[in-house]
Amino acid sequence: MRKFLPLLFLSFLLIVSAHAAGPDKPDAIPGQLLIKLKPSFAYLNAHGKGMRTNEWSRLAPALSINNTFAFSSFSAQGSKAQFRTGGQSGVDLRLYHQISFDQQLPVAYAMEQLYKSGVAELVEPVYAAMPFQTANDPFMSRQYYLDLIKAQDAWTLGTGSENLVIAIIDSGVDLEHPDLAANIYLNENDPVDGIDNDEDGFVDNYRGWDFAGDDYTTLMGDNDPGTALSNASHGTKVAGSASAVTNNGVGVAGIAFNSRLMALKHTADNDKRYNGIGYLLNLMQGVLYAATHGADIINASYGSTSYSQIEQELYKMVALDYNVLVVAAAGNSNSEAPMYPASYNHVLSVGASTGEDKRSGYSNYGHQLDLTAPGDGILTTKIGGGYEATTGTSFSAPLVAGAAALLKAKYPDFTGVQLGALLRVAADTNFNTSLSSLHKSKMGRGRLDVANALTINSPALRGHDFTLERAAASNGVETEAKASLWGNFENLLWPASGLQVKLVSLSNFITVHEPVKSLGDVGMLEVVSVREAPFSLTISDEAPANYKVLFRLEYTADGYTDYQYFTLIINPTYIDVHENMLATTLASDGRVGYGDASREFGQGFMYKGINMLYEMGIIMATKEENVLSNVRSVSGRIDNDFRETTSIRKISPGTLADAEVFGSFNDAGDTISNLHVDVDFRAFIWRESPNEKSVIVEYIIRNKSRTDIEDYYMGLYADWDINSDNNRDKADWDSLTNTGYVYPANAEGGSVGAIQVLSGEPNYWAVDNDANIADNPLGVYDGFTDEEKFRSISSGIGRVKAGLETGTDVSHSVASGPHSIAAGDSVIVAFALHGGATVSEVLQAAKNAQQRYVDTILASRIVAGIPADDFFGVRVYPNPTRGALNIAFPQQHYKPLNIRVLDASGRQLKALSYAAGTQTAALDMPGRPGMYLLEFTSSGKRLLKRIVVH
Numbered sequence: 031m032r033k034f035l036p037l038l039f040l041s042f043l044l045i046v047s048a049h050a051a052g053p054d055k056p057d058a059i060p061g062q063l064l065i066k067l068k069p070s071f072a073y074l075n076a077h078g079k080g081m082r083t084n085e086w087s088r089l090a091p092a093l094s095i096n097n098t099f100a101f102s103s104f105s106a107q108g109s110k111a112q113f114r115t116g117g118q119s120g121v122d123l124r125l126y127h128q129i130s131f132d133q134q135l136p137v138a139y140a141m142e143q144l145y146k147s148g149v150a151e152l153v154e155p156v157y158a159a160m161p162f163q164t165a166n167d168p169f170m171s172r173q174y175y176l177d178l179i180k181a182q183d184a185w186t187l188g189t190g191s192e193n194l195v196i197a198i199i200d201s202g203v204d205l206e207h208p209d210l211a212a213n214i215y216l217n218e219n220d221p222v223d224g225i226d227n228d229e230d231g232f233v234d235n236y237r238g239w240d241f242a243g244d245d246y247t248t249l250m251g252d253n254d255p256g257t258a259l260s261n262a263s264h265g266t267k268v269a270g271s272a273s274a275v276t277n278n279g280v281g282v283a284g285i286a287f288n289s290r291l292m293a294l295k296h297t298a299d300n301d302k303r304y305n306g307i308g309y310l311l312n313l314m315q316g317v318l319y320a321a322t323h324g325a326d327i328i329n330a331s332y333g334s335t336s337y338s339q340i341e342q343e344l345y346k347m348v349a350l351d352y353n354v355l356v357v358a359a360a361g362n363s364n365s366e367a368p369m370y371p372a373s374y375n376h377v378l379s380v381g382a383s384t385g386e387d388k389r390s391g392y393s394n395y396g397h398q399l400d401l402t403a404p405g406d407g408i409l410t411t412k413i414g415g416g417y418e419a420t421t422g423t424s425f426s427a428p429l430v431a432g433a434a435a436l437l438k439a440k441y442p443d444f445t446g447v448q449l450g451a452l453l454r455v456a457a458d459t460n461f462n463t464s465l466s467s468l469h470k471s472k473m474g475r476g477r478l479d480v481a482n483a484l485t486i487n488s489p490a491l492r493g494h495d496f497t498l499e500r501a502a503a504s505n506g507v508e509t510e511a512k513a514s515l516w517g518n519f520e521n522l523l524w525p526a527s528g529l530q531v532k533l534v535s536l537s538n539f540i541t542v543h544e545p546v547k548s549l550g551d552v553g554m555l556e557v558v559s560v561r562e563a564p565f566s567l568t569i570s571d572e573a574p575a576n577y578k579v580l581f582r583l584e585y586t587a588d589g590y591t592d593y594q595y596f597t598l599i600i601n602p603t604y605i606d607v608h609e610n611m612l613a614t615t616l617a618s619d620g621r622v623g624y625g626d627a628s629r630e631f632g633q634g635f636m637y638k639g640i641n642m643l644y645e646m647g648i649i650m651a652t653k654e655e656n657v658l659s660n661v662r663s664v665s666g667r668i669d670n671d672f673r674e675t676t677s678i679r680k681i682s683p684g685t686l687a688d689a690e691v692f693g694s695f696n697d698a699g700d701t702i703s704n705l706h707v708d709v710d711f712r713a714f715i716w717r718e719s720p721n722e723k724s725v726i727v728e729y730i731i732r733n734k735s736r737t738d739i740e741d742y743y744m745g746l747y748a749d750w751d752i753n754s755d756n757n758r759d760k761a762d763w764d765s766l767t768n769t770g771y772v773y774p775a776n777a778e779g780g781s782v783g784a785i786q787v788l789s790g791e792p793n794y795w796a797v798d799n800d801a802n803i804a805d806n807p808l809g810v811y812d813g814f815t816d817e818e819k820f821r822s823i824s825s826g827i828g829r830v831k832a833g834l835e836t837g838t839d840v841s842h843s844v845a846s847g848p849h850s851i852a853a854g855d856s857v858i859v860a861f862a863l864h865g866g867a868t869v870s871e872v873l874q875a876a877k878n879a880q881q882r883y884v885d886t887i888l889a890s891r892i893v894a895g896i897p898a899d900d901f902f903g904v905r906v907y908p909n910p911t912r913g914a915l916n917i918a919f920p921q922q923h924y925k926p927l928n929i930r931v932l933d934a935s936g937r938q939l940k941a942l943s944y945a946a947g948t949q950t951a952a953l954d955m956p957g958r959p960g961m962y963l964l965e966f967t968s969s970g971k972r973l974l975k976r977i978v979v980h
Contacts (some may be wrong), residue, residue, distance in 0.1 A: 058155035059311060061133035063140055063465065064340045064436045066152040067125040068644060070759075070839050072749035074149065075124040078102035079682075080232075086129055089147040093140050096419075097130035099315060104322035113266075118350035121343050128156065128315065133247065133428040145666025148799055148811025148839075151644075154340050158309035159332040161201065161264040162359045162424040173282060174385050175404035179429065180481035181285055184436060187484045189276070189287040191439040195284060196272050196431050197320035197328045200265030200307060202257030202295035204413045207266065209274045209281040214238075215290035217323070222253070230323070238293035239319060241312040249312060255295035261307045262297045263413045267420050268331045269293070272428035273435065277906025281417055282409050285432025288632075289439075292325050314344055321352040326438050327446075329431040330377070331424035333369035339630075342374050349376035355446035357431040359423035361394035366472070373398045378450040381424045381473050382406065388464045389473055393423055397580075397595040400450070401457040401474035403429045433480045440484060451490040451522040455592065456483035460968035472591070489526035489552070491585045491592055492904035493517045496600050500569060507536075512531075515598075516564035521552040526587040526649060536580040539573040539600070542566075575601045575677060584798030600630040604631055605680050609689045609715045610722040612637055612865045616713055618693045621660055622646040622727075622746065622863065627668040634718075635750075636782060637723070637865030642772075642783045646748040647670065647821050649843065650731075652741050656703040657816035661747045664813030675708065683719050687714035687726075696734075705742075706735035707851075712888060720878040723871070725825070726788065728860040728887065733851040743757065744859045745793060745823040746800050748772075749810075752780040758837030761796035762869075763830045767876035768792040768960060769862075772843040775837025775871050781865060782872045788860035788883045789933065790846035791958065795822035796832035799839040810841060823847070857937075860887075880961045884976045888963065906964060910978035915953040915964075925968050931955065932963040955979050 067074065074081055076119055080100025087095050102123040131140055141153045176182055195215050205214055217236050219228035226233045232635040239253035257265070269291050274284035294316040301308030310332045320328050328348070348354050360381045361369035372379040372394075382390035382405025388653045389395070390405050405426035407419040434449050442454070457476030465473060496517035519531060529549040535542050549558045573579075578597045585592040604617040604625025615632035617625045623633035623643045635643035647661040658671040672695040684690030691713040697704040714726040733739050752759045753774035759773045772783035787793075801809020808829070822828070823845035832840040849857045856937055862879035866872040905918040919927070927948070931940040955962060955977060966973040 039895075052141045058137050058336075059158050060137065061131050061135075062143065062156035063129050063131070064156055064314070064338065065127045065129060065138070065144060065150050066340050066343070068151040068751065069122065069148055070753075070757040071149045072122055072124045073757050074128075075100055075102060076509045078124055080127070082920050089149060090131075090140075090143040092143050093129075093135060094132040095129050096132075099128040100124070101126040101128075101314070101318045104318050104755040119343075119349040121351070123318075123347065125151070125689040126340060126344060128312070130249065131844045141665045144688055146664075146812060151502065151842055152340060154338050155336075156312075157334045157336040157338070158311060159313055159334045161307065161310065161332050162362045162422045173409050175408065175429065176283065178385070178387060178404055179285075179433070181283075181433075183481035184433070184484050185287060187481065188436055188440050190289045190436050191847070192288050192290060193323045194286070194289040194435045194438050195290040195292050195327070196289055196428075196435055197294060197316075197325035198265055198269045198272065198295050198331055198428075199296060199310075199313060199320065199328060200268050200317040200332070201262035201310065202240070202255055202265045203238075203269045203293040203298035204258060204266040204411070204415070205256035205293060207270075207411050207413075207415055209278070209411050209417075209625050210266070210269055210291065212275045212278070213273050213284070213288060213291050215292040226936075232319075238295070239316075241315050241319075242294040242301070242308075243900075245307070246297045246301040246303075246311060249298065249902070251312075255293040257295060257297070258413055259299060260413065261302045262295070262299070264307065264331070264424065265293075265295070265297075266413050267410045267418075268329060268428050269423060270417075271408055271425045272384045272432040273331055274411055278735040282411065283466065285429050286435040289432070289435040292320060292323070294320060312898065313557045317348060317356070318344065319576050321348040321354045325354055325435045327431050328354055328356045329428050329448075330356060330371050331427050333359060333361050333372055335367065335369060337368075337370055341371065345371060345374050351444055353447075355431075355434050355449045357427050357434065357450075359427040360396075360399055362392045362422050362424075363394055364392050365394050366396045368396065368398060369394060376447075378429045378430065378453070379474070380423060380430050382423045383461065383477050385780065387461055387477065389469055389834040390421075390423075391542045391950055393473070395469050395472040396515070397472060397735070399472060399474040399499050400454045400479055401476060402426065402461060407916060429479055429566055433478060433483060436480060439595065439707045448490075448522050451492070452488075452839070453478070453520065455488050455523065456486050458482070467711060471595075475592070483695070487524040489521050489529070489587055489590050490523040491519055491521055491526065491529065491531070491552075491581055491594075493519045493531070493596065494593055496596060496598060498567070498600065500649050513566055513567040514564035516559065516561045517561045518557050519549060519552070520557045521554060524551045524554055526590060529585065532584040532586075534584065535567070536582060539570040539577065540579050540581075541568045543568070553640075562804040569600060573600050575674075576603055577601055582591055601677060602631075603674055603678060605678050605691050606633055607680070607689060607691060607713065607715050607725065608633075609682070610717050610724075612644075612725055612863070613639070614725065614863070616678065616691050616693070616727070618676075618678040619660055619670070619672040619695050620648040620711065622748075627660070627670055635863070635865065637783070639865075640781060642750055642752050642781055642865065644751045646746060648744065649747050649823050649845070650697075650705070650707075650742070650744040651816075651820045651823065652705065652739060652743070654817045654820045656705060657819050658697050658700055658703060658705065659747070659819055660813045661819075662749075662810060664815055669700075671697055672709075673698045689715040691715075705739060706733070707739070708732045708734055721882050723864055723866050723875040724879045724882075725863045726860065726879060726883055726887065727863065728858060730856050730858055731849075732856040733849065733853055736853050738853055739756065739851040741824075741848040742851055742857070743793065743820075743823045743845050743847030743849070745843050745847075746785050746861055747819070747822070747841065747843045748783070748785060749799070749841035750783045751839075752783060753837065756841045758833075759840045760833030760837050761840040761842045763794045763796065763827060763874055764876070765827070767873055767880060769864070769873060769876040770794050770796070770842045771869060771872055772840055772842065772865075775833060781867055782869055784864040784866075784872045785842070785844040786862040786864065786879060787844060788862055788880065788961070790849060791826070792960075793823050793826055793828070793845040793847060794830065795825060795828045795843045796830060797822070797841045798832045798834070799841055803834065803838060819843075822899040847976070880978075881976065884961055884963060904973060904975075906975050906977065909975075913979060915955055915977065917951045917953060919949055919951070919954065927966060927968040929953070930965045930967075932965060933960070953963070
C-alpha cells in the first residue's frame with residue numbers, strides 16, 4: 031500500500047499547512063530568538079525555572095546573550111508533570127526558551143551559533159506582530175452590532191460571570207478608563223508591596239504585566255500594563271469591545287458584560303515604528319502567562335505573515351492542556367494568504383463583516399476562517415476616558431471573545447475547544463448568501479450570533495487523523511488508481527442522530543466512489559472511526575509528487591448540517607511503517623525516522639509508541655574528499671546529497687514480508703563529491719515473532735560510472751535520545767551480531783535502539799556528542815565534518831563505547847565496507863533496525879534478524895532458478911564455529927558436488943569441489959565473526975546451510 035500523510039485545516043481544531051519563514055523577514059526582531067531544546071537536553075531546565083544567562087553564554091559565547099526567558103517558569107512552582115504534560119498536546123514546556131543577544135549581530139548568524147551548540151532542536155526568529163486596525167469613523171456613534179449579533183437577546187439569557195477572565199494580549203490598556211476599571215482582573219495573591227508573594231517570578235503583577243517595558247531595544251518588563259500613550263491605543267479599544275463595563279450608565283457595552291480583563295502589555299512605550307504606533311513584542315510570553323494565570327479566553331487581535339513551529343506547539347499546549355480558547359483576528363489585507371496566529375491549529379479565526387451584514391472588503395478570507403463578526407465602525411473605549419468608532423478584524427475578534435465568556439458562564443465544564451465549536455456552529459449562515467463566488471466557504475460558517483449560541487443544542491462534528499492509502503497487488507505490482515481514505519470523527523457537542531458524512535474531492539486527480547458514510551447516532555465527545563469501512567477513491571497517475579489535494583466533508587444529521595475542509599499529500603516522498611512493535615518513517619532519499627531535513631514529517635523511531643530517535647540518515651564515501659550524506663553537517667546545516675529517482679511505495683502483504691517498502695535515489699545532490707551511484711532500497715517488516723521488533727533495510731548500490739569504485743563504505747548515522755529526561759544514554763557494540771546499540775544509563779530510563787550490519791565487513795564508531803568529553807575524538811555539537819563522517823564509517827570496529835559511566839548524549843555510525851564495485855556492477859548492503867525494552871531483548875532480535883535475512887531474503891536471491899531439494903543426511907558441525915567446520919556427506923552421494931562459501935550479501939568467498947563418493951571434508955571458514963552461507967549444488971539440486979562464526 032502507498033500511504034498519504036495528512037495536513038488538515040479550516041477549523042481551529044485541525045492542522046494548518048504552512049512553511050517556516052526565513053531569518054531575513056523584515057519583521058524579525060533584532061537580538062531575539064525562540065529556541066526549542068532537543069528533548070535530550072530537557073535536563074538543562076529540569077526544574078522549569080530556566081537556564082541561567084551564563085549557561086546560555088557558555089553554549090553560544092559569540093552572541094553576548096544578555097537575557098533569557100524559559101516559558102516553563104510560569105509553572106515552575108508545580109510538579110514536573112506540569113512541564114511534560116500528560117495532556118493531549120504532548121508538549122514539554124521545559125524545552126521552550128527566548129533569549130536576547132547583541133542586536134548588532136545578524137539573526138541568521140545567531141541562529142547558526144545556537145544550532146552549532148548542539149542543544150537546539152529548533153531556532154526561530156521572534157517576529158513583530160501588527161495590530162489589525164484600519165481607519166476610525168468619527169461619525170458612527172452607535173453600537174449597531176449589538177443588535178446584529180443579538181447581544182441584547184443574549185444578555186436576557188445570561189450576563190457572564192465576574193469569575194471569568196479574558197486576557198487582552200495587546201499594546202496595553204487604559205486601566206483608569208471609567209468603562210474598563212471595574213472589569214480589570216486583579217491578582218489578589220500578589221499585591222503591590224515589592225515582594226513576589228505568589229512566587230510566580232513576576233513581582234507585584236497585581237493588575238497584569240508589561241512584557242515590552244519602556245524601550246523596545248531592551249524589552250525590560252515591569253508590573254504596569256497600563257498605558258496613556260497614543261502609540262499604544264489599540265489594546266484599550268480591543269478591551270472595550272470585549273468587556274467594557276455594561277449596564278453602568280456609562281459609555282458603551284462590552285459583549286462579556288462583567289467578565290474580567292487581564293491586561294498584558296506588549297508594546298514598548300517608545301515604539302512608533304508601525305505607522306506611528308508600536309509593534310507587539312514578546313507575545314508568546316504573554317500567551318503562556320495568560321494560560322498559567324487563570325485566563326479562560328485569550329484575545330489575539332494581531333498577526334504576522336511569518337509561521338513559527340515553536341509558536342504552533344505552544345498554542346496547541348495552551349488550547350489542549352490548559353483548556354483556553356484563543357480567539358484571533360484574521361487580518362486586514364483582503365488576502366487569502368494565512369496570517370498567524372489566526373491560521374494556527376487550535377486557534378479560532380475571525381473575519382470581519384459590515385453594518386449591512388456583508389463581508390468587509392479589507393477582511394482576510396480562506397478556508398482557515400471559522401466565523402465572522404462585525405468589524406466596521408465598532409464604538410469602543412479609547413485612551414483618556416473617551417470613546418471612538420474604529421474598524422478592523424482586531425475588533426471582530428474581541429466580540430467573539432466576549433461571547434465565549436458568556437458561553438463559559440453557562441457551560442463551565444466546556445473546554446476551550448468546545449466553546450469555539452459552539453460559537454462556530456451557532457453562527458448565522460444567512461450571512462453567507464451575500465458572499466461572492468471568490469469568498470464562498472471562506473468567511474467561516476457564518477456571522478456571530480450570541481443568542482443562538484446560548485440556546486441551541488447542536489452537534490459539532492470535526493474529523494481528524496485522516497489517512498489515505500493506495501492499494502497494491504500482493505505480487506508487488508502497484509495498482510495505480512485504487513485507494514482508501516479513513517479518519518476519526520468526533521462530536522464535540524450535543525448528540526447527533528442519524529449522522530452522515532459525505533466526502534468531496536476538489537481536485538481533478540482524485541475521484542471519490544460511494545462518497546456517503548452513515549455514522550449513526552454519535553454522543554457528545556464520542557469518536558467514530560471509518561477505518562474498517564473507508565472511503566473508496568481513485569487517483570490519477572498524472573498526480574505529481576507531494577501534491578496537496580483539497581477535500582470537503584459535508585455533515586448531515588437530524589436538524590444539523592456542517593462542513594469541513596482538509597488537505598492530504600498524495601505521492602509523498604516518505605512512508606510510515608507501523609506494522610509491528612516498531613513505528614518509523616522511511617524517506618525516498620534514504621533517511622530513517624523523518625521524511626525531511628527539518629523533521630517536519632515523520633514519526634521518528636518508536637518502540638511501543640515512544641520515540642527514541644532524533645536523527646538517522648546515510649553516510650557513504652570512498653575517502654574524506656567525497657563524503658556523501660543526508661545527516662547533520664557543520665554550521666547548523668544538514669547535508670542533502672541524495673535525490674529521489676523513483677517514488678517510494680509500500681506493498682502489504684509483500685512477497686517476502688508482511689509489508690515491504692521500495693524506493694531509489696542517487697547522489698546527484700552533490701555534483702562535486704558524487705560517486706555516480708544509484709541506490710535501490712527495500713525494507714522488510716514482519717508483524718509476528720520473532721521479528722516483530724525489527725525492520726530490515728537492504729540497499730543495492732549500482733556504479734553508474736565508467737570506472738571501478740574501490741574502498742566504498744556505506745553506513746547509517748543515528749542520534750538516539752532514549753533517556754530524554756536527563757540525557758543519560760550509553761552506546762555499545764555487540765560483535766556476535768554486528769549490532770551497535772544505545773540504551774539508558776539507568777535501567778528505568780527508557781527502551782533500547784539499535785542498528786545491525788547484515789552484510790559486508792562491519793564498521794562502528796560510538797560518539798559522545800559533546801567533543802569536550804575526554805578521549806572523544808568525534809563530537810558533533812560543534813558540527814559533523816566530512817573528515818569525521820568518513821572516520822566514523824571506515825575505521826573498522828573503532829570506538830566501541832560512549833556515554834561514560836553515568837551516560838551522556840550519544841550517537842553512533844554503523845557501516846559496512848570496504849566494498850569494490852566494478853563499473854556497471856552493484857553491491858548489496860543490508861542493515862536491521864531494532865527496538866526493545868532491554869539490551870538482551872534487542873540482541874535477541876538481532877540474532878533473529880540475521881537468521882531471517884539469510885533464510886528468507888538472501889536465500890530468495892542466491893538460489894533463484896535452482897530447484898528446491900535437499901541432500902538427505904548432510905551434516906555440518908560445529909555450528910556456531912570458531913572457524914573450523916566438518917562436513918559429513920550422505921552415503922548415497924554418487925555425483926560430484928560443489929560448495930560455495932558466501933557472506934551475508936551473497937558475495938562468494940571460497941569455492942570447492944568434491945568428487946563423487948566423498949564421505950567427509952574439513953573446511954576453514956573466514957576468521958571474522960558473522961553470518962555465512964554454505965551453498966551445496968549437485969545435478970541441479972541445492973542445499974543451503976546457515977553458519978555462524980563467533
